[in-house]
Amino acid sequence: MLTLLHNPRCSKSRQTLALLEERHLDMRVRRYLDEPLDEAELRALLTRLEADSAALVRTQEPEWKQLGADPHDAEQVIQAIAAHPRILQRPIADDGQRAIIGRPTDAVLSLLDGTTA
Template identity: 70%
Template sequence: MTTITLYHNPRCSKSRQALALLEERGVGFQVRRYLDEPLSEDELRALMARLDGDTAALVRRQEPEWKALSADAGDPEQVVRAIVAHPRLMERPIADDGERAVIGRPPEDVLALLDAH
């Protein structure tokens, strides 16, 4: 069975809720605090390829750093460069099983990966 990686920001309530849901289910998972250990461009591209839905959802567009960039959320390369430069722009939480990734908004969405395990 593949281990789920939870891209986690412990200061975010939604991220903490997703973590608790996975713990309650007894699921094997690892936590990656992406602010302490930012993703590389290649890791972000791979994550975007596994992401359910629109890749623009990966970026927190309401943040001042995003607005200052005047970047296009529909351009995956601009999203990658923005998140590499400003890791806090990455939406959280994200659960990733290596084949599929889901954004935990709402946190219960991370449970969609459990069906495959």
């Protein structure tokens, strides 16, 4: 089942949710600000993203800048996001095997092979 890490205040996240809903997918929407990911979930997510840890964090957010952490240090990124979920990049679609950041929105479509209704 596809999980969308979603922030309803983010236009890209809303666009991605609409795109996936149009396809009538069996999907879980996880509002990560209400239900933050713990460090173990973030480690697993980073592995499924197959990207540098810098891709997982919103480096322009004030919380990130105040930390002065290294975006290429996976443990620093994981600890920072666990403490400040708002700095998690969004939206992220995750099928349990692979995860894709929805920037651009249609990037998440690459996960849909075999998951469409």
